[in-house]
Amino acid sequence: MLWKMSNSLVLKIISSSINISKQAGVIVRDVMKTGELAVVDKGINDLQTEADRRAQNCIITSLSKQFPKIAIIGEETLDPNDKIDDKWIVSTFDESVFAHKCPDDWLNVADEDIVVWVDPLDGTSEYTQGLLDHVTVLIGVSVKGHAIGGIIHQPFYNYKEETDYSKLGRTIWGLVGLGAFGFQHKQPPEGKVIVTTTRSHSSPTINAAIEAIKPDEVLRVGGAGHKVLLVIEGKAHAYVFPSRGCKKWDTCAPEGVLNALGGRLTDVFGNDLRYERDVNHTNELGVLATHDAITAHSFFLSKFSDDVKASLLSAQKSN
Ligand SMILES: O=P(O)(O)O[C@H]1[C@H](O)[C@@H](O)[C@H](OP(=O)(O)O)[C@@H](O)[C@H]1O
Numbered sequence: 491m492l493w494k495m496s497n498s499l500v501l502k503i504i505s506s507s508i509n510i511s512k513q514a515g516v517i518v519r520d521v522m523k524t525g526e527l528a529v530v531d532k533g534i535n536d537l538q539t540e541a542d543r544r545a546q547n548c549i550i551t552s553l554s555k556q557f558p559k560i561a562i563i564g565e566e567t568l569d570p571n572d573k574i575d576d577k578w579i580v581s582t583f584d585e586s587v588f589a590h591k592c593p594d595d596w597l598n599v600a601d602e603d604i605v606v607w608v609d610p611l612d613g614t615s616e617y618t619q620g621l622l623d624h625v626t627v628l629i630g631v632s633v634k635g636h637a638i639g640g641i642i643h644q645p646f647y648n649y650k651e652e653t654d655y656s657k658l659g660r661t662i663w664g665l666v667g668l669g670a671f672g673f674q675h676k677q678p679p680e681g682k683v684i685v686t687t688t689r690s691h692s693s694p695t696i697n698a699a700i701e702a703i704k705p706d707e708v709l710r711v712g713g714a715g716h717k718v719l720l721v722i723e724g725k726a727h728a729y730v731f732p733s734r735g736c737k738k739w740d741t742c743a744p745e746g747v748l749n750a751l752g753g754r755l756t757d758v759f760g761n762d763l764r765y766e767r768d769v770n771h772t773n774e775l776g777v778l779a780t781h782d783a784i785t786a787h788s789f790f791l792s793k794f795s796d797d798v799k800a801s802l803l804s805a806q807k808s809n
Pocket residue numbers: 537565609611612613614615687688689690691692711712713714715731735736737740
């Protein structure tokens with residue numbers, strides 16, 4: 491098979507990132523096992539633990555060794571003298587990815603058009619509180635500013651049933667043109683509206699926006715990756731976050747997976763998020779993610795009032 495002989499750069503990045511995300515997941519579980527989280531307060535309601543630091547080091551070192559010419563942006567600012575253990579550097583590929591033919595759009599992508607966005611541990615606050623299924627490792631791939639694929643690794647998946655730490659975890663990945671793998675894609679229930687939103691960064695604007703939707707159920711959970719998992723597994727129709735605060739490394743991988751499945755992630759005005767290397771890291775105009783790019787997305791967009799939009803614009807101006 492010809493494509494096996496010449497795997498594209500994009501497929502190689504996805505394939506390598508799957509194995510890297512699993513190693514980051516091992517690190518995240520191991521730090522939790524030691525109980526020594528070494529928490530650093532980065533700001534209001536914004537924590538960093540030893541697991542965030544070690545996992546980012548593992549991901550960025552591994553990716554940049556394999557792909558020295560692409561841009562890689564991670565959430566954490568690390569001490570450059572912090573060297574990592576060689577055993578954490580991943581140089582293998584998930585071969586199952588190469589069983590797929592690379593979609594034509596990604597066959598000839600140049601290194602300089604790629605930016606990989608890394609959130610080594612999404613849901614840090616929930617991690618410190620023992621809400622372990624809210625935690626994900628996110629590696630998102632963007633091409634010319636668009637999220638086209640990503641990996642969402644959930645290191646503690648099944649932790650309530652499985653007591654053997656080494657058997658925990660699952661890895662979901664997707665690429666536009668191929669679809670998404672590693673989970674059961676389900677449509678949310680018809681005849682009712684379920685939204686997922688923040689549990690720890692609520693505000694009057696967010697609450698007003700949710701009330702306007704008149705949902706039957708609101709799932710208040712942590713983690714951007716986790717909320718998008720709820721959407722793609724049919725547990726929620728939409729992830730609604732009309733507020734600043736969520737960053738490009740929170741949204742790139744989930745958006746890549748959603749895009750691969752026919753869903754959509756935009757700001758509250760319906761504009762695509764941009765992922766070029768020099769963009770503002772903050773998603774200033776909020777986030778809306780839905781399971782269906784056309785009908786559901788327009789439905790939820792139509793529920794954002796002028797007041798909600800004005801509040802985001804004025805917060806953007808004052809920053
Ligand atoms: O990677 P961390 O810092 O844990 O990422 C944060 C997000 O930045 C933040 O938007 C999420 O907020 P909500 O859960 O309140 O939506 C937070 O859970 C983490 O994912």
